[in-house]
Amino acid sequence: MARGGKNKDRESGPERKCIATGEVHPKTELIRFVVGPEGTLVPDLAEKLPGRGIWVTATRAALEMAMKKNHFLRAAKAQVSVSDTLVSDIEQQLARRVINLISLSRKSGIAISGYEKVKDALSKETAEVLLQAEDGSTRGKSKLSTPHFGHYIGWLKADELGMAFGRQTVIHAALGAGGLTQRVVDEAQRLKGFRVRVSDTKTAAGAAGKEIRAK
Structure with a gap:
């Protein structure tokens, strides 16, 4: 909607x-x-x-x-x-919820990270969600496209994605279908309302190579 x-x-x-x-x-x-x-x-x-x-x-x-x-x-x-500080507090809490859900998805084998792994999952159409760090290289991010009829999440920072995968930073990640994926999408959409201005939507979509398909 x-x-x-x-x-x-x-x-x-x-x-x-x-x-x-x-x-x-x-x-x-x-x-x-x-x-x-x-x-x-x-x-x-x-x-x-x-x-x-x-x-x-x-x-x-x-x-x-x-x-x-x-x-x-x-x-x-x-x-x-x-x-x-209510606004900033909620933004931080929402970010933490998304990070935790991605972390749980990683432990269940649904979430992957790394450019080559994500590229492979996208080419095989096993990825339902493409995640890319907001502060990652625009040029690097533009090489990957949002899954067809899938979702794009591009407003987490590299260190936040890193926390979800037990690393210092992560730029590219993807989620497969099932498990907690829909919950990640829903929570990330709420977080988007605190991080992405309406005027920035096309810019964020361009970084992914396709228009963002919002839930």
Whole structure:
């Protein structure tokens, strides 16, 4: 589904309304918050904390709007303490979730890294997701293309991808079908909202050699 509209496809899963934009999105495209016992706003990325959920579209702009215009206070109908570092904190937490999921995928044999291995997987059409470090060489990244009907993730840094593979840095990686791959795509899409501006989308896609096929 494209951001900004309501997807009527039931397969997209449960939907919630963003308190900042007023738009309805699948839960996978939003971030849930709850108010803690001491009135502190707590991000619930795993959607497991008790309490009434407050939902915001997973973009930097939507979250900043919710903070600036006191949407959290109105949604909670009570005084709420919001951390000044909430945006950066959520970005870091989302990045960590993506890294951990890729790491688990590596341990299960679904994730691979290294230019030659990724190139081989792409040529054999066994790769469903192409991952490339945001700070990697544009020239090197342009030699690999997003899998047909697959996904591209290009907003993790080389050291973050490295953490997922137990190395110092990784520039090229890929995920096969099944396992945790869809979860990686969903979580990475939320992270994208905090790292990639709309105007940067074509630039990021160009680095991959094809237009990004967003989930």
